Amino acid sequence: MSKTKGYLNMELLRFTTAGSVDDGKSTLIGRLLYDSKAIFDDQMNLLEEANRQRGEEGINLALLTDGLRSEREQGITIDVAYRYFATPKRKFIIADTPGHIQYTRNMVTGASTANLALLLVDARHGVIEQTKRHAFIASLLQIPHIAVCINKMDLADYDQEVFEKIKSDFESFASKLEIKDMHFIPISALNGDNVVTRSEHMNWYEGSTLMHLLENIHIGSDHNHVDCRFPVQYVIRPQSVKYPDYRGYSGRIEGGIFKSGDNVTVLPSGFTSRIKSIDTFNGEVHEAFSPMSVCITLEDDIDISRGDMLVREKNQPKVSQDIDLMICWMNEKKMIPKGKYTIRHTSQTARCIVKNIQYKIDINTLHRNQKDKQIGLNDIGRISIRTTKPLFFDSYRRNRNTGSIILVDEATNETVAAGMII
Amino acid sequence: MSSYNLTHLKVLESEAIFILREVAAQFERPVMLFSGGKDSIIMFHLARKAFHPGKIPFPLMHVDTGHNFPETIMFRDRLMKETGESIIVKYVQDSINNGTATEETGVNASRNGLQTITLLEGLEEGKYDCAMGGARRDEEKARAKERFFSHRDEFGQWDPKNQRPELWNLFNGRKGIGEHFRIFPISNWTEMDVWQYILNENIALPLLYFSHKREVVLRDGVLLAKCEHITLKEGEKWEEKIIRCRTIGDMTCTGVVESEANDLDAIIKEVASTRITERGGRADDKRSEAAMEDRKKEGYF
Numbered sequence: 001m002s003k004t005k006g007y008l009n010m011e012l013l014r015f016t017t018a019g020s021v022d023d024g025k026s027t028l029i030g031r032l033l034y035d036s037k038a039i040f041d042d043q044m045n046l047l048e049e050a051n052r053q054r055g056e057e058g059i060n061l062a063l064l065t066d067g068l069r070s071e072r073e074q075g076i077t078i079d080v081a082y083r084y085f086a087t088p089k090r091k092f093i094i095a096d097t098p099g100h101i102q103y104t105r106n107m108v109t110g111a112s113t114a115n116l117a118l119l120l121v122d123a124r125h126g127v128i129e130q131t132k133r134h135a136f137i138a139s140l141l142q143i144p145h146i147a148v149c150i151n152k153m154d155l156a157d158y159d160q161e162v163f164e165k166i167k168s169d170f171e172s173f174a175s176k177l178e179i180k181d182m183h184f185i186p187i188s189a190l191n192g193d194n195v196v197t198r199s200e201h202m203n204w205y206e207g208s209t210l211m212h213l214l215e216n217i218h219i220g221s222d223h224n225h226v227d228c229r230f231p232v233q234y235v236i237r238p239q240s241v242k243y244p245d246y247r248g249y250s251g252r253i254e255g256g257i258f259k260s261g262d263n264v265t266v267l268p269s270g271f272t273s274r275i276k277s278i279d280t281f282n283g284e285v286h287e288a289f290s291p292m293s294v295c296i297t298l299e300d301d302i303d304i305s306r307g308d309m310l311v312r313e314k315n316q317p318k319v320s321q322d323i324d325l326m327i328c329w330m331n332e333k334k335m336i337p338k339g340k341y342t343i344r345h346t347s348q349t350a351r352c353i354v355k356n357i358q359y360k361i362d363i364n365t366l367h368r369n370q371k372d373k374q375i376g377l378n379d380i381g382r383i384s385i386r387t388t389k390p391l392f393f394d395s396y397r398r399n400r401n402t403g404s405i406i407l408v409d410e411a412t413n414e415t416v417a418a419g420m421i422i
Numbered sequence: 423m424s425s426y427n428l429t430h431l432k433v434l435e436s437e438a439i440f441i442l443r444e445v446a447a448q449f450e451r452p453v454m455l456f457s458g459g460k461d462s463i464i465m466f467h468l469a470r471k472a473f474h475p476g477k478i479p480f481p482l483m484h485v486d487t488g489h490n491f492p493e494t495i496m497f498r499d500r501l502m503k504e505t506g507e508s509i510i511v512k513y514v515q516d517s518i519n520n521g522t523a524t525e526e527t528g529v530n531a532s533r534n535g536l537q538t539i540t541l542l543e544g545l546e547e548g549k550y551d552c553a554m555g556g557a558r559r560d561e562e563k564a565r566a567k568e569r570f571f572s573h574r575d576e577f578g579q580w581d582p583k584n585q586r587p588e589l590w591n592l593f594n595g596r597k598g599i600g601e602h603f604r605i606f607p608i609s610n611w612t613e614m615d616v617w618q619y620i621l622n623e624n625i626a627l628p629l630l631y632f633s634h635k636r637e638v639v640l641r642d643g644v645l646l647a648k649c650e651h652i653t654l655k656e657g658e659k660w661e662e663k664i665i666r667c668r669t670i671g672d673m674t675c676t677g678v679v680e681s682e683a684n685d686l687d688a689i690i691k692e693v694a695s696t697r698i699t700e701r702g703g704r705a706d707d708k709r710s711e712a713a714m715e716d717r718k719k720e721g722y723f
Binding site: 084225236251257306330 | 440444475
């Protein structure tokens with residue numbers, strides 16, 4: 001297979017990194033980027049130059065991701081940064097989230113699209129509050145895979161016992177969470193042990209290196225291929241000489257597999273029809289699955305518009321105006337009890353009222369606080385809302401695409417909360 | 423790879439199409455910016471895909487600095503003719519004539535900064551509430567922090583410290599009166615993805631991207647192509663070299679590279695082995711460490 005052909009067959013893995021600078025996160029990312037040749041000479045020169053001006057020794061890889069002037073000035077990461085690299089097997093998108101400032105808001109953002117979360121633990125400090133916080137958010141956001149990198153093994157004499165202790169501490173905490181797939185890797189980001197190449201210092205470790213895991217972890221099942229969900233995004237009606245009567249429903253498959261000839265039910269009307277064709281620019285396709293963007297035509301002329309959803313008659317989402325959610329608050333303005341917000345869900349937009357706040361979670365202890373119901377920036381809590389019109393949804397656990405919502409402040413238009421339907 | 427798995431190029435394509443359709447659905451008067459470079463050619467291609475078999479439901483707009491490579495303009499006009507789509511052209515020269523923009527002086531004079539003025543005038547004139555661009559996050563460090571849906575105030579300014587969080591695929595295009603959005607459907611593509619996609623989809627490009635002979639001058643480590651807008655400094659001279667463009671912008675600030683790559687396969691090999699970033703040759707980015715961020719804050723796309 002030629003190099004070109006090989007590249008065309010690569011998969012995409014999105015992962016998020018959590019940890020602070022002290023955990024060696026930047027060093028680890030820097031190493032992944034550097035070893036996969038994603039850092040270029042001119043970037044390296046700029047870094048060296050920037051460091052010289054600051055009078056610092058060596059290369060500060062954080063400067064690669066901290067792109068904003070204020071971030072450089074303050075030496076902190078404010079926002080999620082996206083980085084890219086590829087190996088011959090996969091293309092990777094890293095959502096690099098800051099460890100300290102606004103960690104919840106940023107990590108939730110990075111986690112929302114990730115297949116995998118990379119959590120860093122300092123071998124000398126073990127599982128600390130921050131580790132638990134990150135693990136909790138990863139499980140809340142239902143990131144399918146978690147890789148726990150126990151870093152700085154070089155400073156712990158590459159000791160197997162240190163690794164096993166941290167692993168079992170993490171596992172016992174994680175048993176309270178919902179994590180589907182967990183991996184533990186002892187590494188030294190600084191020296192490169194078990195990052196890209198196997199460590200010569202830890203023969204007791206028989207698992208894969210981090211890069212091997214990233215390249216080979218099975219992500220084919222991360223999409224829901226069971227429950228057919230097609231939210232209509234935009235109606236295509238060319239009304240041209242060539243296509244006078246064409247009426248296609250464009251959108252992205254958010255679950256299941258649709259085939260031409262399939263019977264479908266349209267929500268909210270409940271009308272049924274049959275799929276006439278699944279069209280793309282490159283021609284008709286026989287079947288379509290998540291996350292393909294397609295255009296579907298039906299046998300019958302039914303009134304369908306943006307916000308409607310095509311599903312299977314025997315496998316329908318919940319249809320309701322009363323919704324229970326876990327939310328993460330992302331705005332400095334606190335949530336207003338009984339407040340009204342705009343809600344965005346799939347291709348739907350509605351308004352909603354916060355009916356009830358059940359509890360707020362202390363993300364360090366996982367304690368459910370039913371007394372303090374003030375939900376402010378970076379808080380996570382469980383609430384009930386009522387929407388102005390029914391939404392068609394699944395639980396977030398079952399389908400991240402049809403189980404997620406955002407709340408928008410009606411005065412400022414800012415996105416104020418991320419919600420996961422229970 | 424199982425049969426229900428997409429390649430990364432298909433995933434990126436689907437993501438971009440999803441965003442283009444979201445723009446058409448959420449905004450009243452969107453416009454797509456087109457520069458004639460490969461990224462905007464890909465955007466145009468994706469827009470045709472997104473609304474097929476219908477036409478693209480929004481206009482295209484080119485901000486013409488008057489310093490373009492003539493090949494770019496020829497390519498643009500031919501592409502529109504062949505696809506039956508149309509484009510609005512706004513001239514920086516008009517802004518200069520009207521007195522809203524002032525030409526820079528000096529040897530490194532460039533109209534790059536003036537583009538922003540003409541762009542904002544064009545957006546205002548057409549009452550556009552959203553402008554789509556082909557910027558990518560891998561291009562430049564300030565862009566690595568930019569959202570797909572990037573909110574701008576009534577002056578077109580970007581506030582990088584106060585960006586809306588962007589989660590899942592739920593995009594929030596709500597805005598106040600006079601505010602607008604810049605939208606970047608191919609944010610997640612890398613230079614390599616773009617070239618692979620061009621190869622895969624057999625997309626035509628201006629010949630500037632392929633190796634050819636041209637007179638150039640070496641200035642501050644960057645090779646600039648000969649044109650009427652560049653005046654030689656003392657000690658500089660035009661030399662003929664075999665070159666190609668990695669990016670296409672104004673002739674006054676787009677560095678060309680010495681290259682023998684004259685087809686897509688050769689370009690992809692070159693991209694895979696190169697050790698300099700794509701914008702490494704852009705004099706406009708070199709004005710300061712945060713040059714891109716500063717221009718974006720003012721309204722550059």
